[in-house]
Amino acid sequence: MTTSLPTVLFVDDEKSVLDGLRRSLYGQRNEWNQVFATSGAEALEILARERVAVVVSDMRMPGMDGATLLDRVRMIQPEAVRIILSGFSEREAIFRTIGPAHQYFVKPCTPHALAEAIRRSLGVRQIIRSADLMALVGGATSIPALPKALTDLFSALQSQDGSTAEVARIISSDTGLTVNLLKLTNSGFFYLPSSISDVMQAVKLLGFEMVRTLTVLGTVFESFSCTGIDCLAVKQLQKRSLQIGLLARRIAESDRLDPHEIDLIQCAGMLSHVGSLLLFAKCPVQMADLRNTLDRSGGGIVAAERNALGACHAELGAALLGLWGFTDPVVEAVLFHHEPSRCEFFSPHTMGAITAVHAAQHLVKPPPSGKAEKAEWLNGLDMVFLQKTGAVSRVEDWIAVAERAREEYES
CATH class of the missing domain: 1.10.3210.10 (Hypothetical protein af1432)
Structure with missing residues (x-):
């Protein structure tokens, strides 16, 4: 293994899938080190002993699924890029994985698309995590300071346990978050079938990433104006x-x-x-x-x-x-x-x-x-x-x- 290269960890309970990734991504061996694990537990053992730049995990695995694994990765190596591969298409399933994952790919995902996603994620982090920019x-x-309800909301949105009901509960507990979300949701910049007066309804219609965006646009902009x-x-x-x-x-x-x-x-x-x-x-x-x-x-x-x-x-x-x-x-x-x-x-x-x-x-x-x-x-x-x-x-x-x-x- 070349220590100067970033390490990419691939996790899937099917050995044949990992063997296919190993073969198809052989051409990238000079760009990053490749490590493979057949379970969430084995992946955590690897993460405990070495720094990993990217974790690519299947969603459906016995024992510990991909969302749970990436939630653990978020806590123990927060700077690692987290990518989920899933056969799910239901909206709630996508909601669940979007929290702990930086990127979400529906299977089948071509090796070319996966390699490009890894390259781009590493390239972005090289810029946004530079010492000068972080300083x-x-x-x-x-x-x-961000309002406590907003930090709680961000935490829920990043967690694999974050649900529509929990996100709506956190927003509803703060008058400012509620007012800002509903005001922007009902503005002329969204074309919803009818006026939205219920936070749960807004979360279901808009999705997690849009809710996160609107809370930033409303609450954070308002905080700066003060x-x-x-x-x-x-x-x-x-x-x-x-x-x-x-x-x-x-x-x-x-x-x-x-x-x-x-x-x-x-x-x-x-x-x-x-x-x-x-x-x-x-x-x-x-x-x-x-x-x-x-x-x-x-x-x-x-x-x-x-x-x-x-x-x-x-x-x-x-x-x-x-x-x-x-x-x-x-x-x-x-x-x-x-x-x-x-x-x-x-x-x-x-x-x-x-x-x-x-x-x-x-x-x-x-x-x-x-x-x-x-x-x-x-x-x-x-x-x-x-x-x-x-x-x-x-x-x-x-x-x-x-x-x-x-x-x-x-x-």
Whole structure:
């Protein structure tokens, strides 16, 4: 075993499945060490004696199932990437596994798709867990403490024992969480069949990841607005986040992506600027100066934030969301939503979330009227990335989608 490489642990009670993974992933032996276990108990023995970067587990195993195993992994090696492979398709079964797992794959999952997921997860963590970025997140003394009900909610959402009833109970126990969730659920950014007045009903309709997103968008944004930073800027940021989420969803729908992926894309869009809150709280004077400078001169916000503050809102937001237990597709889309070409490992068929959120964060702004100005405005999109993924031909359609979305949230 090469000690300098990350270790990936594969767990399945069927030896033939593990043998198949060993053969099909042989080509990745120079990227990571591969360790195999035929039960949850054997996996825990391995985890007790060595550091593991990724755990890939089957869901249905005798004794200790995959959800229980990954919940234990979350506690004993919290930095390990947790991936579940399951034949389940029922919504409650997916709810159960989504908590302790960073990624969820329905069987059969091709070795290529699994290898790519491992590469991308490791690549994201290399960025969001860098020492410099963690120092910025940890050193922000002005970040408001999260309400106890919200930390309890995050814990329940990450637990394999978290149920719809338990999540609804925690939200209902806190007036602020309840009001914020129902207010956002019934806003014009969601098209539900009728008005929702019951927390349990909202949780069942929206799903765990959307509930987690809306509690962050409501409660965390509200907490930051009470810290003495620019309240107007926070309110504008919350509104813009909802708009980006809606537009990202509409773009994903126009591209006919999977319904579950569309939900995650809307989550990522709504959370794409949560890192800006951290910058407003940590560096209020510099952020105010930065906004004024960009308003006068134009220019790229990401480069300006890095030059002035040492990191950009996308990196800080992804780091926060990772700490709060959001799934990998959401964290990854937030991390790369301004610079998708930074995503080192990708294929045209697996970049829906990054593509949709990247397009939405730019196209949410109305285009200029002049032909030359519009051409320059389009350069705000990462055309190299869109060319590589074969999505550049979709841009004009996305502009039309954006125009219709603006009419939706302005009406």
